[in-house]
């Protein structure tokens with residue numbers, strides 16, 4: 001896709017369930033092909049997960065389209081305190097921040113294979129960051145599979161750098 005092809009990014013609504021679920025399936029296939037070690041979520045389960053989250057104010061599903069065709073999506077959300085640090089420790093470390101809204105998480109970001117490398121992922125990420133910042137986040141986190149250089153590059157460009165590396169394998 002050329003850089004100047006008309007690109008629109010909009011917030012998904014309940015009516016976009018089929019569209020988001022189809023993009024999500026492509027993402028799961030992509031991650032499995034990259035050697036993701038997690039359990040691939042069955043399509044029906046992903047669909048229920050998305051349906052539960054599409055209407056939530058603290059979850060942002062944004063869809064990118066070029067010439068009217070969907071070519072990517074991002075799912076970003078606020079991380080609640082119990083998912084980050086004990087609230088009392090959080091308050092001590094970050095006294096000026098709201099523990100309900102300080103950390104955002106990019107659960108998923110995906111651009112179709114023929115739409116990549118043209119800035120779509122960056123636009124999606126930027127708009128997700130804007131939406132999350134409007135809800136108070138100061139920091140953003142994501143997980144990336146080792147070797148996924150495009151994803152590391154995308155996040156690095158937005159200022160997200162590798163922190164710790166987990167090691168795991170069958171023993």
Ligand SMILES: CC(C)(COP(=O)(O)OP(=O)(O)OC[C@H]1O[C@@H](n2cnc3c(N)ncnc32)[C@H](O)[C@@H]1OP(=O)(O)O)[C@@H](O)C(=O)NCCC(=O)NCCS
Pocket residue numbers: 027030108109110111112115116117118119120121122123142143144145148149150151152153154155157
């Ligand atoms: C990761 C992904 C969303 C990036 O989307 P994209 O639209 O291609 O990204 P952009 O064109 O906006 O590129 C943003 C930056 O990422 C980096 N980047 C993108 N593709 C890259 C590649 N193949 N190799 C290395 N760096 C790359 C570059 O730094 C680029 O900035 P630049 O164009 O100024 O050099 C896309 O590759 C994708 O959907 N991959 C499969 C799904 C996936 O892995 N999602 C992430 C799960 S954590």
